[in-house]
Amino acid sequence: MSSVTGPEGPAGPATPALAVEELVAGYGGVIALDRVSISAGTAAITAVLGANGAGKTTLLRAVSGMIRPRRGRVRLDGTDLTGRNPEQMVRAGIAHVPEGQAVIPELTVEENLRVGMMSWPRGRSRADRSAALDEAFERFPPLAARRRKLAAALSGGERQMLVIARALLAQPRVLLLDEPSLGLAPRVMAQVMDLVVRLSREHGITIILVEQNARGALAIADHGVVLNLGRVVAAADAATLAADVALRHHYLGF
């Protein structure tokens, strides 16, 4: 059908940071993920693509513990984390940024960021915490300007900035990003994509990027995985996927 390696083929780097193996998950009687395997290399960007209902969000939810997988394994650097709850997953190093610019609007910008440090061990000092907070404000100046404002007052782009900053404060090894560009203006979307690239290149964070905007995601990703109806239908280098006209037409709509 297509020239791309199928789900059974070699699907990624030899030493994956995050390995999802034969994951099965669903809601009630519905199987939303059917034996999905993905390996994401350390500090690489892995784009997870597919149409609505392909299982992209479910995949992230199963990896971060929001739903319990029925079968399969989730490993971080070889450690089996399958079945842990989200509170434990973030402590283990997997941070999940859900879709929809999910700030807590009733809290101030600074409080939203402080929530990001709730996974830190109790023993870490106040000075460590305020240093991390200062660093976040340095990296995102628009947030610093509004630190005492309610998050409800932020624009869409600033909200996306805030949720990513919050997730980074958990100091994750792996960042799961669900549709970070959804609903943003094209220029802001480009800024968010730039940020994602810098997080992987400069900070060594392994990124799983779920996107409906397949063209934009493949432009920055190292590796891509295409889901359809809960199964992996293609997994290859981002460039290879982007060059596969049949696959693009069939599953990605561009």
Place this chain on the structure above:
Amino acid sequence: MVEFLQFTLSGVSFGMIYAAVALSLVLIWRGTRLLNYAQGGMAMITTYVAIEVVYRTGSYWAGFVVALAAGAVLGALCQVTIIRPTMNKPPLNGVIVTIGLLTLLEGLAGVFFGGQFRSFPTAFSVRGLRIGGTPLGVSRYDIFVAASVLVATLALAVAFRYTSAGLRMRAAAFNATIARLSGIRVARVLTVGWALAGLLGALAGVLVSPSTFLYPNSMDTIFVFGFTAAVIGGLDSPVGAVTGGLLLGLALSYAGGYLPSGANLVPVVALGILVVVLMVRPDGLFSATKVRRV
């Protein structure tokens, strides 16, 4: 004029008790979107515990402290054992469980403590204070009532606003999913919320019982007024709960004082206020702006 002052001060005193009950309901509502119908019953039990301690030790303060501690323990215990299994189920399940708990607690109180009215001691004199020769209509005890609820409320407000534990509770209440993904152990936070609510309820029970006597149903009316106050304030807002409690306390005190045969009309006035507030502001006076529905 003197009469007005008397009604006002006594209204504040009772209003603070309604405020404490309202606040305990709001704490649980914010965390679990559940109205705890057993709040009054739990307070009744802890007040019985207090009266037994006072009886055995001869110390009011021993009873006071034990009641608050018992309230916190009972709240946490109820959350862990019977409320947690109802979460992620239809909301009606939780409602039925708390109503069942109320029935159970009132039944147990009858079995263990008997159905008769028992008087509850006070910490301070209940004799009316006077300035010059003019009676103020409040006693030292009324002042103690208002002050202790005020202190509890302010302590809670400061803790919520400025401590890490307070931020955890607010984050968990506003968005449990984000809170969990950020590493907040939401289940534990909810247990703490129930413990605090139990403590506030216990405080209200101990404070009100000298005026109402103690019997297995003695907190029912107080619960209804506390609930009314919470709804007036918007159920979601701690500030609203306290304001609602004070407004209701004052309104009921004026109604009882000024209306002919006012004492009998008090429950009707409470209902009237509730209806009017809900007609004018269906989400209560202090409902948060609907930022989340953007």
